[in-house]
Amino acid sequence: MKNLFDAVQAGDLALANRIVMAPLTRNRAPGAQPNALMVEYYRQRAGAGLIITEATAISHQGQGYADVPGLWSSDQVAGWRRVTDAVHAAGGRIVPQLWHVGRISHPALQPDGQAPVAPSALQAQSRSYLIERDASGQVVSAGFEPTAMPRALDISELPGIVSDYVRAARNAIDAGFDGIEIHAANGYLLDQFLRSGSNQRTDAYGGSIENRARLLIEVMQAVTQAIGAGRVGVRLSPVSPANDAMDADPQPLFNHVMTALAPLGLAYIHVVEGATAGPRDHSQGETPFDWAALQQAYRSAGGQGAWMVNNGYTRELADEALAGRLSGAQADLVAFGRPYIANPDLAERLRTGAPLNPLDADTLYGGGAKGYTDYPALDSAPAA
Template identity: 60%
Template structure:
């Protein structure tokens, strides 16, 4: 059997295969509270070696899309406890992706209709998902943000720490810090978004400071072996850009190497698109060099790859040692039994894109599951 399908240990988390369910925003948690639909959705997919939840806001301020779950209310944490119990009862393991969207938000989603916060006060040319008065969903332009005051940043770090503790108390096996896709930490990391002149702006070391301070706080709270992080060196989601992503993210992984994290989750290329995507005039990003930089600095976390992987490419990535874990996104939407289908090389259901965001059980928990394969 291919190594992809064999059990392993990810930090302190024992998993039954190296197939990971990637975080997938589905906008089905009304009021930011996980519900019966969410419980069944994750339970169905518990054969994954590891489930990473949909991105989950660490605070009300961290919310950027309607009907995405949170980690900051008693009701939300009770809802997540039902999810983690269901996944564990089905033999699965699950971590929560901790999210602060930064400027990718809308005033109607913020406390007291305030401005979203970011590294900058420049508006992102991006969309967010809102629910209309009639209950239907639609995409809208993000609102003008305000740059965080330097004195506010310790409070943001504390929000991550508290959310990590809440996640473990709700039964999660660990947390993944969302440092990718143009959201808050990524907004600080990239020089195309970060225009600050304080200790969190300017040099690469300053721009990565917040990410390391967040990682440090979370690790001290719940332990490095249950902490992970996601990065996306060249994706342009949220209108994010960096003039030298190879150097910037080399600094990121060198800094992460001092922690014995569970895994580093790397999006290769443009999220959901071109795996060879390049930003501007930059040369193609060298992901092999990125991992070598991490390991040279002493990093030992598992290396998780993501973006456009199919069965053959995933098997090759793990067999060659290029990756330790492979995350699948859209295939898990339409195939709750994806692991079994991959093991036996069986056809996959096609996802219905019209039901990706918002809605009911349709396109969420009603995809057909194959009869048990001998």
């Protein structure tokens, strides 16, 4: 019987427990640069078996929200090194989630004010987070704006996208991370290529399932060759409608993705069950998605990576998932998202059954220490 608090091995990642801090965008990295506030934020949460950082852009073009960090420059590598050193000193393990947002962006965030890029020139019904500053750097306004009409990537540009992922993966290792996670979920670039609703290409990267999955598989092959497969995970969200992500028939698509990923020897597969930050039982179309069949497709093709589940988990649901009684797929790791915002010591609270701090929803995006590093841990909370 798997226990949430047992040590576990995920590829090359030796984890102290099965609790994962899920990636959480917080928009506190002006200039895409990791900073001292982030050092403290992640250090506080090192009790997780694994921390997956907020989504981190692989290039300037990959940005879709203001003040998210990057991993394409030497300065960013140095900034992240301070984060990883602090997490390791506190006994934790940490990987960055590597991100290209594709069409979920705005010219204000793009190099030279250019249009965002996508598989096809189809505008998403979604939003980007923009921050306007004055000449002194003070915030004038901040908020969500509609995403812009993208341009379709030329096939000649796709090797450069793959190379950007490889550069970011190598930078992550140079920055002291224990591995990486490729973000192929939630309607961002790699997910846009996967789905029929956002990919209307007629070349080798569009049309059939095999073609739509091609860019993801090329990225995964390239990064595993660059840093070692045992340090690489991938996040997928087969039925989430996040960021206008739709596919006519997700089951065969994602079963194919599983069989293609299985031979790579990945550390883990990270699956968002249902709608991201929404109903766990959400399915696109009339046929419910079969999570057990998804896992079986991976295992039958030889996939040995740990199976990480995510979406609205509590301690009780986590125990059910580890026992294989929740969706039919048996989890090895359980990722917790929003509970980690207000509870830096969430792992200990789950272990002891302690109450959770309330979440300050007004401080989720942007700002400073308030609602970021000032949530109390159990040993610092006032007596009841």
